[in-house]
Amino acid sequence: MTIIPPSSLATKLRHVQTLSLDRADDTQLSLLVQGLPYHLGGTVQDPSRACTSLKYLYIDWLKNPELLSRPLVTLLEYNPHLTRLDVPYDIFEVDGASAALSKLWHLQCLSIHGEGTVLRPFLFLQSCLCLPELTELTFHRDMEMYWDHGDETTVVRKLEAIINDALIARLSFGPTAKRIKSLQLPVNLTGIKNPLPLLLLKSKLLDLETCEIPWFREDAAVHEVQQVVREHCHNLKHLRFPQLYEEEQDSQAARAFIRGCSGLQSFTSTYFMDGLDYAPRHILSELVKYHHTTLEVLELTDSYQLFSRDLQEVLSQCKRLKRFWVMDLEQDDSMSGIAFSDITRSDWVCTELRVFGVALNRRCYPNELWYEEQGHESNTWPRQRMTRRVYQQIGQLKNLEVLAIGIDRSSRATGRVQDYMWDLTLRKGWLGEWAGLKNLRSLRLQAGLWTHMNQEDVEFMHEHWPLLDEIIVTRNISDLQTKQHWQWLLEKRPYLRLKEDGWLDYKSFSS
16 A cells, blocks of 8 residues: 555545655655654644554655654654564764664564665664564675674674673563564675674574575584574475575575484475586585475475476475475576476375476476487387376376476576477367366466467367466567467356466466
8 A cells, every 4th residue: 555645635644554655755644744843742732633543554665864853763662563664774974873673673574675775773673672572583685794893702792792782681571571583784885794694594583484584704604504593494395586696505504404403394496507518506405405304385486497307306306385486487698497307206295285387498408418219310209108298297187277387498408499389289289188287277388388289279278277367478469469279268268367477477377
């Protein structure tokens, strides 16, 4: 809900509970707090004309933060029941904002965004770590904290004191005090090595369930991670792996978290890279080794350079998997596809899958080639046993609700887009293997996969996929909409949505 309140809404401001501001300037903030004194305890002229019932406040950016002390601090002070706050990092440049933040005792979720440097990290930590109901603390990953306030020993002592004081402050609230369950820390590239992640992980302020793997400057810190996670993060079930800076060190930290956790349920990442020929990172193989009995979600959006055999290991060993999304359909250099030869090596066991997004690689990578009897130059690929088996594996996922199929077009995939054009047809392909997908609601295809479909194919969809209400293609939606057989399907299902999405974005799922 986005509200930019004009004067005509002034009398209704006290009822507003959700407020989103693209830009906060003095004029706009002053309108929200009109009639309120600068400090609590002063005379309120007309409380009905001020915004005093907020539960959620989002501010995208602050214009001239050094000039916003009065209206911004007043807004925070007179909304003590805020539960969610999402603000830019330079809020800490506003005089009095940190003190006002420290009194938001009902705040549950605090998110700090922006790409800049927090120059007063100690003041910030003092403000937020003491909040008794705070359970979610999130920093934009490109933010920095500037720690050059003395030597390393001094910084560590200050942080230890802040964490200890915050723990005492939280405990003073009695049984209502909670622990932080979701944590995403900023990247530190300034000053000494970052001591904050390990100190927090060891503290009793946290009872993590969700964590973005932090960045560690020193190898020594990475070597401690596995033991610290094992001893202090017993309930950590959901890991996010960000795109960071030092490939080998980042992968060491990821593997340490994976080994230290007990029973991970989800692993997510963006711009994920694992399959480098010269220095494999082996993050996925570690994930399967330690958590194949508990893993339910693997989401690698915009992934880049994965080992096909590692993806097959996930599908053939993780029985509880419910969401598998590993693709970047429109990037020719993504190298994130799964090879047909790997798919046919072993049966998939993930029969509970509900969301499945994958890029197919008809021919294997050069060092993994496996040719059928017809030879790799044959034009009869759809009739090969290996191809049939690939689509049989997908067709056996009876619980699928969302299915997205793309094509690996990277330099490591020797197949062409036209090699796939007949696959999803009854006449020359293997569409019939998907007759059992009775729960399918959303079908998402790269352009080449639907171009040869005809009347009998859409009739098959209508007969066998009773819940289908959405078809998304990556391009040329106008061609699809004008074909007679697709018009027939739309007449049979007037509620069916045909859409174009160049990225087949996972976040756009209607399910």
